[in-house]
Amino acid sequence: MEIPVIRDVLEESNARARENRAIFERHGVFVVNVMSSPGSGKTTLLQKTIPILKERAISCAVIEGDVSSTLDSERLAPLGIPVVQANTEPFGGDCHVGSHFVHAALKYLDLPSIEILFIENIGNLVCPAEFYLGEHRKVMMLSLTEGEDKPLKYPLMFRECQACLLSKMDLAPHLDANLDLLKSNIQKVNGAIHVLPISAKTGEGLMAWLDWLIAEMSNQP
């Protein structure tokens, strides 16, 4: 008697991610997986980034991951770009965007017309770091309000990402935050990560982020 063996879940996930990646390559889409804790500013970053990319005639789309609600998609809709909402709640409230969600979202997108596809992951500093979706770059955000110890307490996210945007820099005068210590803790965990302080409110760092993003798009994979 043959006993059926369920294939390794992570292997299943990675196989689907590789399929996604092949589709992206075929259509020349550069894909960025944006991750952070809840409320660090992922949607706000996209609200600030996409209009500048549009001005530079770079076409964008977003896959918006959330456990529940279409609130973030509604914030992005006025930008006039394609947005697909992927809600994990009907599937048990998954704590991360899975490669199968990305795959399912692709059929709603006209890929040949898209140059950059952002995947806004679910707000979670732990689980999303574990799953490859087929993206070219992983970018994380950390709000200055979250504390200098986060790289040491949640190291995988910092290890996996190529860039770390330090958001809400405008709050610095009102916090006891030690930016040097934070940067030093990030470097301890990942010496190669590109650290970019930003503020959506004042505009600090946004152009440096855009420059980095466009350079990476030119230098893929």
Add this chain to the structure above:
Amino acid sequence: MEIPVIRDVLEESNARARENRAIFERHGVFVVNVMSSPGSGKTTLLQKTIPILKERAISCAVIEGDVSSTLDSERLAPLGIPVVQANTEPFGGDCHVGSHFVHAALKYLDLPSIEILFIENIGNLVCPAEFYLGEHRKVMMLSLTEGEDKPLKYPLMFRECQACLLSKMDLAPHLDANLDLLKSNIQKVNGAIHVLPISAKTGEGLMAWLDWLIAEMSNQP
């Protein structure tokens, strides 16, 4: 031929949680599971709460959950109370404290001498809400910096908790936060949850939190 069936993982987890709860009852320990996103202020809350409980001759202990590091335990050690660090990283970087971790931590604690045991969960607004640990109360924190939409986007955490502490209220003048909208969104998801605005910096709300906690301890289960 008998085919072995692996028992449901959640049932296994719940069974261990019920064992924990029986142990807590036997020794008269009131247990509070404290959850939030990373950096919302769980450890700071304990740093402010425990000295007041000590003044009132209420004995405390903490099980400190983190993926990695003993940083939070080191912050609590000067309070002179028993602290057990549970790191999930050697076990694959679990994204929540499991009931088996709590069970393993109990052998390091002199339970008959403890009146309140805090479990500081891993910073994560999604997964910890799914797991019962044997606690009497689930308490969550949400930093005012995280945004008014969080109850709608991460509803399970808000549904599972009996109290929601709104932290970092001192930052309110520097944020575009709408406290009424936030409270209304919380009520939409859980009309019964006790909402308490607090600030560790100014002391706002700390006494109301202590009063709630002590009343709940008297009114268990």
